[in-house]
Amino acid sequence: MASFVNIPVGSDFPLENLPYGVFSTKTNPRKRIGVAIGEHVLDLAGAAKLYPPEVQDALTSDSLNLLMSLGHTAWNVVRTCTRELLLKNSILEQNAMLVRNVIIPQSECDMHLPANIGDYTDFYSSIHHATNVGIMFRSKETALMPNWRYLPVGYHGRASSVVVSGTPVRRPLGQTVPVEGQPPVFGACKLLDFELEMAFFVGGPGNQLGERITAEDAWKNVFGFTLMNDWSARDIQKWEYVPLGPFTAKNLGTTIAPWVVPVASLEPFLIDNYPQEPEVFPYLKHQRPFNFDINLEVSLKPEGAAETVICKSNYKYMYWTALQQIAHHTVTGCNVRPGDLMASGTISGETEDSYGSMLELSWRGSKTINLNGGGTRKFLQDGDEVIIRGHCQRDGVRIGFGECAGKVLPAIPL
Template identity: 75%
Template sequence: MSVSFVPVPAGSDFPLENLPYAVFSTKSNPVHRLCVAIGEHVLDLKAVSHFFAPPLQAALQAETLNLLMSLGHEAWAAVRTQTQKLLLKGSELEQNVDLRLLALVPQSEILLHLPAQIGDYTDFYSSIHHATNVGIMFRGADNALMPNWRHLPVGYHGRASSVVVSGTPIRRPLGQTLPEGADKPVFGASKLLDFELEMAFFIGGPGNQLGDSIKVDDAWQNVFGFTLMNDWSARDIQKWEYVPLGPFTAKNMGTTISPWVVTTAALKPFLLDNFPQEPEVLPYLRQTVPFNFDINLEVSLKPANDNETLISKSNFKHLYWTPLQQIAHHSITGCNLRPGDLMASGTISGETPDSYGSLLELCWRGTKTVVLQGGKTRKFLQDYDEVIIRGHCEKNGLRIGFGSCAGQVLPAHPVEQ
């Protein structure tokens, strides 16, 4: 195993084998610039861009990851190789003290931003356990999955403008709801605010031209990297508005992603067989290459001025539909995908109640409670609750982490009379 001259504490999410990308600034230099994480530091890629081939330098000097995303997997591999080389013991960077002090910045001194300019955002519904649970709640066990669910990756177009980076508060939304037993809606603050444990990936490569599609076994070339996601959901607003066109204002008040983008190259040691699919899907969705990963996921809930409680443990491997199938289906109509587009998994739930990825499931539509430290309970989120999602892979002494994805609920704005 290669060793970096930058100290990496035991159990760190960010060893030399990871190097997740982010966009950062500092108080002394507010310019946004690219970095990779190594231990408790980041490497400022703009500061070391002269070590890279000229075609890569402009991408590493940019203020978002979009240009780098657009260059394709061969460029990504070249950047990763050279970055690891710079961070090795005995490297030219280690020996250049002035440059090292400029380029290596403690994470305690940085401010993290959205990693890319997100042009479009699509949210899928790819966990069979989550879809089955929700179907049972609202339609019964005999009709849990809709007839199309096993034949295509169900999804909807989300709101890119309200995707925010971890640490950004989320305001409890106002909207229309239909109280139980009522015959007309009322207006007010959502009472059933929920989180959704998700992962997302950024589209990279040149994408596809309008009218063309991306073949399922070629789609890996369009996956730049993965990030954690919380797709906040107002369940009472959603229940009233979603028929017949699906989620709208119940989802558009905020979607939180982690600042770190973990590349597929870093995840290769944790590759798994795809989730078995029955019945066989149509030819354009028949994926012959594995593209599933053993990523441990967890959710903690922290009330204001209190300790956090771990309330769910799940895993990316539970997803029925893979990112490659999502890309193939998204583009089969000729829809053009572009670098920086964000594709989300949908809620990732496992088979057991402790692995459910939303309060809707954990509390089973409000019929149960989640018990927190100190005896507090929750059915849905209260004001000033903080939701923290974490993720990591671990095998044979290698840990690849995603950091955290956190957001706190702020009270709704007063309703104008």
């Protein structure tokens, strides 16, 4: 398919993608919804009158929440109309000028969080990551906790500190135990880490408190996927996580990419779900494949230096699917709402170069990560920028997610 908008070879955003984001410009500071196409953005608010009346309010909103709430039928309508507006020679002549006038270069756009995130949950669903961490802190024989293969492990994160790509993250202060068996000390985190993750936004009407969403029906509640970096203070985490799990080691900041790729864009890249043993409980079963072949990579860029790709992984290593995550999340009757964010947990592959965190790449600080230009790292230093990228590619079609980037700023002393 060809668009009248120029799409460079290798672009993340061809006509087959059409991801959603929220942007503003210096000439128009109002936040509005856009769709990425090549190096440009189609302003959906500016083109809203060309869409059916039932979706126009959602397209003129300042976040994706209303569109997310409308469900699959509306999402398909918007996607179909958007594609028609961007196809070469497909729109009526009297509408062509309007569309061209609301296509804006991405270089002129300031990107914002795509949704008002009411709640944020982070899972722990990559079997290789969970195994690596278990080996480090326990043993190879007891790497996975007894519950891990029976349910999607997760924790409730802090929605207020989720930020959009490009927002710097400050090194946190906290309590740590540098010497085992000695009392804790207070100071700046010394073992700051990234976590390579993907996340999805909940869509559809959600469910009422006390109701459940089955794994078979959960696909109706997945609006789209985005890249994520769940920054982690490993030394703070080690001391504080017992007995209730992650707390301040995780709430310093969570970075997401500005673009949300619809599930419809990813369907050509569906693959079989990861084999699960033992057999899961009935409420976690679904016949629909919901795993995707998404190539992921992480680059580290020290201040004033070139970036180095330090990790290449893939979403296909997810043991628990997004549908199982929703089913388990709601099996108690917990209600989920449009705009809620649910993250995968660190996505690590089978080989050392596919590990999705510094904790694994340096194997708890026992190995050195070599960087272009001669530098080395074990954990993140001030001034380091972490850049996560992802894309699917098959039969000449590339579906990309843009970038999820953030720079580490020094701690502010007390």
